[in-house]
Amino acid sequence: MKLIIQIPCFNEENTLPITLSNLPRSVKDIDIIETLVIDDGSSDRTVEVAHDFGVNHIVELGHHQGLASAFRVGLDESLRLGADIIVNTDGDNQYCGSDIESLIHPIIYNKVDLVVGSRDISNIPYFSWIKKKIQKIGSWFVRSIANSIIVDTTSGFRAYSRKAAMQTIVHSRFSYTLETVIQAGFSQLRVDTIPVRTNEKLRESRLASSSWTYLKKSIPTILRIYTMYNPLKVFFLLGLISLMIGFLLGIRYLYFFIIEMSNGHIQSLILASIMIIIGVQVIFIGLVSDLIAANRRLNEEVLYRIKKLELDKK
Numbered sequence: 001m002k003l004i005i006q007i008p009c010f011n012e013e014n015t016l017p018i019t020l021s022n023l024p025r026s027v028k029d030i031d032i033i034e035t036l037v038i039d040d041g042s043s044d045r046t047v048e049v050a051h052d053f054g055v056n057h058i059v060e061l062g063h064h065q066g067l068a069s070a071f072r073v074g075l076d077e078s079l080r081l082g083a084d085i086i087v088n089t090d091g092d093n094q095y096c097g098s099d100i101e102s103l104i105h106p107i108i109y110n111k112v113d114l115v116v117g118s119r120d121i122s123n124i125p126y127f128s129w130i131k132k133k134i135q136k137i138g139s140w141f142v143r144s145i146a147n148s149i150i151v152d153t154t155s156g157f158r159a160y161s162r163k164a165a166m167q168t169i170v171h172s173r174f175s176y177t178l179e180t181v182i183q184a185g186f187s188q189l190r191v192d193t194i195p196v197r198t199n200e201k202l203r204e205s206r207l208a209s210s211s212w213t214y215l216k217k218s219i220p221t222i223l224r225i226y227t228m229y230n231p232l233k234v235f236f237l238l239g240l241i242s243l244m245i246g247f248l249l250g251i252r253y254l255y256f257f258i259i260e261m262s263n264g265h266i267q268s269l270i271l272a273s274i275m276i277i278i279g280v281q282v283i284f285i286g287l288v289s290d291l292i293a294a295n296r297r298l299n300e301e302v303l304y305r306i307k308k309l310e311l312d313k314k
């Protein structure tokens with residue numbers, strides 16, 4: 001069995017050596033362990049450092065494309081290199097390399113397809129109070145909408161089986177973590193989550209300058225991906241809100257018309273009609289989106305089969 005540990009990097013010359021030195025050299029039931037660094041147009045010596053420290057494979061994106069793109073390229077490259085299991089970890093040594101063994105254990109024995117390492121968020125000393133709250137509430141929200149069991153939805157420490165990696169599709173550019181958790185929740189993949197340890201902080205987050213920036217960039221991703229997988233629910237709810245407003249305004253008009261024998265309030269009647277028309281149309285858009293989503297599921301299945309044909313070992 002071949003394990004590839006991939007590390008998406010953006011200017012990690014200082015911390016990459018520490019991350020690499022903490023990776024396991026051998027793991028029970030794994031025959032080959034290789035490392036893959038995806039360099040996202042770093043302006044420092046990340047690539048040279050990766051070479052010097054014996055990284056097996058280096059992919060240079062050439063120009064800065066964002067973490068999600070680097071992650072996606074990493075999965076594709078790992079599949080091409082024949083990985084049976086792919087572990088993703090961060091280049092700032094946030095996660096403990098020695099936890100990789102327990103992370104991949106359920107995949108080796110074909111119990112699950114995706115394992116996400118869950119950090120003990122409450123006890124990470126360098127996470128501010130607000131960051132802990134946002135992480136916890138955000139994870140709870142994502143878990144609820146995607147019907148997922150993954151505790152720490154923003155964790156980048158995860159292991160994919162070959163099958164799970166082939167089925168993972170990343171649309172965003174900013175971060176892949178939430179998107180892939182939502183996607184996994186709507187797929188047939190078997191998912192598990194295990195507690196993992198974290199190391200001391202070596203530098204500030206490169207991904208987002210503050211929790212608010214992270215939130216601002218993540219909310220549209222969550223809404224977009226959820227709508228992609230469950231359009232009928234979203235559009236039906238929006239349509240229903242519009243219909244309800246329309247009906248309430250209509251009832252108000254009828255009240256004045258019948259009870260108070262007043263011919264006024266014609267504006268309410270116009271607005272009620274508009275809201276009802278919009279509501280019905282939005283629900284129809286939901287139905288059409290649902291058909292498109294069904295088509296997209298078929299496309300995903302076709303893509304998976306093509307990847308399998310192209311990449312699977314003979």
Ligand SMILES: Nc1nc2c(ncn2[C@@H]2O[C@H](COP(=O)(O)OP(=O)(O)O)[C@@H](O)[C@H]2O)c(=O)[nH]1
Pocket residue numbers: 007008009010011012038039040065066067068070071089090091092094156204205206207208
């Ligand atoms: N490819 C790529 N990787 C990034 C980018 N920003 C951060 N990373 C990598 O993603 C991982 C996590 O980044 P980090 O700044 O530690 O984020 P945080 O600790 O999760 O807030 C590290 O391996 C970084 O090198 C980026 O813009 N592009």
Ligand SMILES: [Mg+2]
Pocket residue numbers: 090092094205206
């Ligand atoms: Mg970090």
